[in-house]
Amino acid sequence: MKLKEILRQLNVSVQCKKYGLSLWQCPQFLFLVMGLVVIITAITTYYIGTQYAWDPRLVALIVLIISTVLFVIGFLISQSFERLAEANKIKSEFISIVSHQLRTPISNLGWTIELLMSGKLGKIEAKQTEYFKILKENIARMKELVKDLLIVSRIETQTLFLKEKRFYLSDTIKELIVSFEPVAKALNVTISFENQKDLPQVMADPFQIKQVIENLLDNAIRYIKEKGKVKLKLNLEQDNFYFEINDTGVGIPEKDKKYIFQKFFRADNAMKYQTQGSGLSLYIAKSIIKKSKGKIGFKSQGGQGSTFWFTLPIKK
Amino acid sequence: MKKILIIEDESALQKTLGEMLSQQGYEILSALNGEIGLKLAQSKKPDLILLDLILPKIHGFDVLKKIKDNPETREIPVIVLTNLESIEDIKKAMELGATTYLVKANYSLEELTIKINQVFQSN
Numbered sequence: 001m002k003l004k005e006i007l008r009q010l011n012v013s014v015q016c017k018k019y020g021l022s023l024w025q026c027p028q029f030l031f032l033v034m035g036l037v038v039i040i041t042a043i044t045t046y047y048i049g050t051q052y053a054w055d056p057r058l059v060a061l062i063v064l065i066i067s068t069v070l071f072v073i074g075f076l077i078s079q080s081f082e083r084l085a086e087a088n089k090i091k092s093e094f095i096s097i098v099s100h101q102l103r104t105p106i107s108n109l110g111w112t113i114e115l116l117m118s119g120k121l122g123k124i125e126a127k128q129t130e131y132f133k134i135l136k137e138n139i140a141r142m143k144e145l146v147k148d149l150l151i152v153s154r155i156e157t158q159t160l161f162l163k164e165k166r167f168y169l170s171d172t173i174k175e176l177i178v179s180f181e182p183v184a185k186a187l188n189v190t191i192s193f194e195n196q197k198d199l200p201q202v203m204a205d206p207f208q209i210k211q212v213i214e215n216l217l218d219n220a221i222r223y224i225k226e227k228g229k230v231k232l233k234l235n236l237e238q239d240n241f242y243f244e245i246n247d248t249g250v251g252i253p254e255k256d257k258k259y260i261f262q263k264f265f266r267a268d269n270a271m272k273y274q275t276q277g278s279g280l281s282l283y284i285a286k287s288i289i290k291k292s293k294g295k296i297g298f299k300s301q302g303g304q305g306s307t308f309w310f311t312l313p314i315k316k
Numbered sequence: 317m318k319k320i321l322i323i324e325d326e327s328a329l330q331k332t333l334g335e336m337l338s339q340q341g342y343e344i345l346s347a348l349n350g351e352i353g354l355k356l357a358q359s360k361k362p363d364l365i366l367l368d369l370i371l372p373k374i375h376g377f378d379v380l381k382k383i384k385d386n387p388e389t390r391e392i393p394v395i396v397l398t399n400l401e402s403i404e405d406i407k408k409a410m411e412l413g414a415t416t417y418l419v420k421a422n423y424s425l426e427e428l429t430i431k432i433n434q435v436f437q438s439n
Contacts, residue, residue: 103399104326107420111332114425120339143421161403 017158027082034074042067088156096153099146106146110139148280151211152263155287162205162291169202169241169312170195170234172210177232180217188227191217196235203315208288215281216245216308222277223249223270228305240294240311247307252300260298261286285310318436321345321362323353323379324397325371329420333366336425337432350374354382357389364435367414369398369405377408384413393435397428 016026023029042063049059115121117132124132154160177191184191202209220230228248235242252260256267263283270277289296289310300306320342324330327348334344345360347353350371357365357379365383369376376396383389393415398405401419409417415435418428 100399103421104329107399108326108328108332111329111336111425115332115336118336118425121335147421163403 027078027085030081031074031078034070034078038067038070038074041070092153092156095149096157099149099153102146106139106142110143113139145278148278148284151284152280155284160287160291162208164203164205166201166203167206168199169209169243170199172206173213173232173234176210176213176217180221184221184230187221187224189221189224189230191230191232193232199234199236199241200314202241202312204292204312209292212285212288212310213243215285219281220245220247220249223247225250236314237311239314241314242309242311244307244309246305248305251304251306252298257300317341317343318364319343319345319360319362320432321347321353321356321360321365323347323350323365323371323376324368325349332425336429340429350376350379354379357383357392358386361389362392364432365392365394366397367394369396369400377412380409380412380414393439395432395435
């Protein structure tokens, strides 16, 4: 608490927040640490020097040289960190502006096509309807992508606020299964849900948690080749809700595992199999679960499906 | 015939929305900026106002405030229709007296028409 108070007074934590970085990634804080290291090194050098009864002038010179070198290195490192942090901030702002600006023309397109398809402006031939449907689907994709980008920009600018309330997780899961049923059927995928009875309500943001489960379920179905199964499970484990989703899809290759929650990352086999996808859904899922004080992870072997899981605390 | 005033600076959105609603049997009044919107609200006394927030000349919030401050237009239901969706904006609009707050990106034209019909029914 004390360190935080000192940092607040030095304005360091405010600066770090501006970049949306943790303390140990923040240039201002690192520079402060570097300064402390320089002082400690100088004192130690002085102490060792005097212990061995060297010429005081020589000791002073060594202390001066070491301190200067450390200080310059520290300054250079923190400078480059600052430039990186600044670039990161600009990128986040860029994403935010672009995604906001894209929303209006997308609504515009969507409404216009809806109006044309309604036939109220003139009769639409069957062949034309087919092409209107393609347009509509593509607009829906753009809409999803912009929505994801907006969430990412909120995560990065630390403006994603959770509106927590009590609700039944199992209800959300069941609702989502119903909405995914037609797609699953079309792809020959069966979805099952195993639910521990009499589970209490969870205290979380229902909209955001729904988004997480939706992303996981969408991935599970999307990466199944031909025919397969998706099994969902919800139960209590110690002080947490434990949700699991297992699929018989393409799995995640060993070399890609460590990148799977990074934004814009897509595994090689995923790209080969499904060209659509932004590589944002798992990054979003992880950020939301982390912000909700839960954990998220997965088990997978290439070619043998994946199991994604998350936990959420039972808040009394 | 019920009159709906659409205050929206995007002329394409204005046109699509106006067309859809006139097909539903409403009379449409259009304003491409806050100033004209406010004048039309006072002179034509519409039965409902669809109001965007980011508008040239007078911002949507100020338009809303002026409509609600004027005893002659106070009773007209105002639906805020925008792409801004921060909690502060929603809160502010509701405090200023908006009937409901809709985010454009989340609604299809059909859903929007249903919402508008609902507002008419509840009034």
